[in-house]
Amino acid sequence: MDKPLTGVGATYEHSKLLVDSYRRWTGQELVPVENSREKGLEELLFTAPRVILSHGTESDPVLNYGNRMALELWEMSWEQLTGTPSRLTAEPMERAERDRFFTQVTANGYVDNYTGIRISRSGRRFYIVNATVWNLVDEQGIYRGQAATFLDYKYL
Template structure:
């Protein structure tokens, strides 16, 4: 289901926005060393952690998932980026997820979250130590939210 390794469907601009907004929110770099100009999309897409983001719609739609995210949720890029982000969680997990999103929106970021998610084929997994942050551009305009994590277990 994952895109071929030689193809990077993400844009350089959105990838750079994710990197820069993470640094603004947390004071840390998402990748060390930070990728040089023109290499952010490829580096983030192939990173050894799960990274995803959604936009600002009333019912936010995923607009980014790296290769690890696509593999975990068992979707192609087109499927993933057409999915409302709330559908990545089972219905009973959505209220906890919503509290996390509100907390991060108010504070800039929230970390230490854990919860159960579900892949496109119904495989359940627990995500742990998730850091969620507001994606804000250089002008201070809110562009959505993103999450990163490296720990998950199938349940």
């Protein structure tokens, strides 16, 4: 994946992959794309009023994107987040369920209404509610990873 832009989080190409894949699977817009001429698509995603994050295709997938809300929720800098294996966002006891869920997403393209427990860098636990998780597929049909978005979470 391309090197992210400092302060925004993702390249235009990765931003487009997030938005296009979300639209492909759900039929909805992840962010108001009509505003992308005034604000760059990268900024729209980074400042969106919802958590958005993604991981790549490594054997142990590493997070490759998190918008401002994701960085705040997981209490990480961009560099910390994008160096974190995705599985470490869940507590060890939650990882098997998380893995089963991501296998289902891979098979079906996307799943919404996912709910699960996650953990921040400092150990703060939170419950994510009604997340949508989708496969990232580029214009050539190549699988590039998975992404998730959600509005609601509750600290435990």
